[in-house]
Amino acid sequence: MHDPPCRRRTAGSRPRSGSGGTRVDTADRRVLRRQMLADDVYEAIKTMLMDHVVRPGARISIDGLAREFQVSSTPVREALARLESEGLALKEPLKGYRATQLLTLAEFDDLYRFRLLLEPWAARRAAELITDEGRDRLRAELATAVEPTSVDYAGYKSLTVHDNRFHTLIATLSGSEQVRLAFQRTHCHLHIFRLHYERDIGPEVLTEHRTLVEAITAGDPVAAEAAMTRHIQNSMESRLRKIYE
Numbered sequence: 001m002h003d004p005p006c007r008r009r010t011a012g013s014r015p016r017s018g019s020g021g022t023r024v025d026t027a028d029r030r031v032l033r034r035q036m037l038a039d040d041v042y043e044a045i046k047t048m049l050m051d052h053v054v055r056p057g058a059r060i061s062i063d064g065l066a067r068e069f070q071v072s073s074t075p076v077r078e079a080l081a082r083l084e085s086e087g088l089a090l091k092e093p094l095k096g097y098r099a100t101q102l103l104t105l106a107e108f109d110d111l112y113r114f115r116l117l118l119e120p121w122a123a124r125r126a127a128e129l130i131t132d133e134g135r136d137r138l139r140a141e142l143a144t145a146v147e148p149t150s151v152d153y154a155g156y157k158s159l160t161v162h163d164n165r166f167h168t169l170i171a172t173l174s175g176s177e178q179v180r181l182a183f184q185r186t187h188c189h190l191h192i193f194r195l196h197y198e199r200d201i202g203p204e205v206l207t208e209h210r211t212l213v214e215a216i217t218a219g220d221p222v223a224a225e226a227a228m229t230r231h232i233q234n235s236m237e238s239r240l241r242k243i244y245e
């Protein structure tokens with residue numbers, strides 16, 4: 001289901017060493033390698049949680065993962081601490097870590113109610129305050145969107161990451177730091193994408209994002225608010241809620 005972390009990076013993401021260019025001294029290179037290793041372990045465990053290779057509620061063995069990835073327990077512990085802050089892992093006193101449960105229907109409804117309070121307002125304000133720089137940032141973010149290539153986390157990852165950045169950017173463009181922080185604290189994209197991958201939601205999501213960008217960049221607050229409300233309601237009602245039925 002997943003490769004050991006040391007093989008998951010593409011060649012392009014490794015820092016160049018040796019042949020010409022800027023020389024990175026040995027100490028820096030060691031720090032970089034350690035950082036890459038920690039990030040790789042984090043990504044590998046996150047993928048296992050998102051794809052239910054580690055089932056919701058299951059115990060997570062630090063020693064087992066360290067053995068599997070052929071690393072010390074340190075990067076595994078660091079990864080689990082990060083995953084705990086994202087609500088994917090849970091630390092139990094004296095027992096270690098567990099995968100969190102999937103959102104219940106009540107939690108799912110609560111999360112969407114909260115998004116419907118925050119995000120249509122944020123889109124409206126973003127349209128009212130939009131500048132040329134904001135327009136460029138929105139269009140650049142939209143240009144990064146890639147349709148999913150497969151129905152697992154790897155296939156959806158770039159869409160999930162884009163979706164999260166896109167909604168965070170609109171919250172940022174609303175000018176409210178509190179709204180941005182409140183949105184980011186939900187880690188809603190991870191929890192939503194962890195629920196369900198079966199359906200072909202990529203094209204719909206991207207069409208709705210384009211409509212949002214058009215409304216905000218046109219400086220049309222009413223259209224922006226309506227587009228965000230529709231986007232969140234579609235996500236909730238037609239794309240996801242039925243998995244609970």
Ligand SMILES: [Zn+2]
Nearest residue numbers: 163167205231
């Ligand atoms: Zn979205």
